[in-house]
Amino acid sequence: MNTKKLLDGSVWRTVLLVIVVAAADVLLSVISIGLGMDSGSVPDPEHAGIEWARFGFAPLLAPVAAVALIWRHRFPKSVAALTAVLGALSFSGIAFFVALFLLAKRQLSWWVAVIVALSIGAEALLGMGPWGWDVALVGVVLLVAIAGWGAYRGQRARLRQSRLVSLKERAGRVEAERIADIETSKLAERHRIAREMRDTLAHRMSLVAVQAAALQVDAPDAETAEAATLIRETAHAALGELRDVLGVLRESGASHAALARTAPSGIEEIAGLVAEWRQAGLNVGYTPNPTLGNGIPDAPSRAAYRVVQEGMTNVARHAPEAAAAVTLERRSTESGGSVLHISVVNGPSGPGAPALGAGLGLIGLAERVQLLGGTVDHRPTESGFELRAVIPLQQQGKQEFTGDAL
Structure with missing residues (x-):
């Protein structure tokens, strides 16, 4: 809604009301004086002298009552x-009729009766001539009718407003129910996808574990047997984590915190992660710092682990023959806080077609770090590829992420 147009319209309505009521009151005042002169209730100005000044100034007072309507809403x-x-x-009395109507429209209370009594008394004391009971009765009936009409219009307006508020609340409830239905449908779809993922991936990983076990038994040398053992153990671990994560997804109302408990990981586990990749054949450089994880909150610690995990996965996928380096460093900021810098860099990939990938891992990683107030940057370099992340170690605003992205 355009507030300026609304205010301009209100001002012009007030100006028009004042002009119309002022003109009507002046006209009514002149007519009343003329009729009073014909009936003898108003003296002849030629013989009345100074006493006639009251009647001469009466038309000049009429517009003043109309001007007072400017403050009709405030007072x-x-x-x-x-x-x-x-x-x-x-x-x-046109201005008074309007003011009485608006007062009764706002609220029909004992003030309306007081104003009506004040008007009757003022007319009896200050009016053109003495009133009879018949005139007073007609005046009271007229004023009561005006007040009653105002009260009726006010009640209708309040009922209409109440109905509009009720309709808005009902529309809000319907919208909330619609959103809840959509979320329920999404949750059901996630459960279905979780079941399909579990069935498909569990089958494939089970085949890998069985074949690795067979290779371990029939290995021609110790090196091959060791590699087969690593493959089998990794497949079994992946199956266990897959069952835990997808099991939580099936549970109604599963939270991020519950999901996080299924895959304990943090800065302390990065050394073990790097060791696994080294056993798998990657050339990874990493120097653990036993004191680095001291005092670091749980969510940034897990996010750091996921940054390294995603970086190593990409190295194995796109540049398995290249040397890689993982570094973690805690730095102070100008504001007195501290941030965690993580980098995974590797050399150029070898010849051959690049491994396929949708990039969803990096997208999910960026979303995770952004929820903690940090940033993720990844780009190819002249010597290979780099993945860098900066994670604040203090909570940013009121957002807190405690779970692991799938």
């Missing part, structure tokens, strides 16, 4: 009382 009771008195003095 409704005061405006209604003022216009009641000015209406009696100016022998008009």
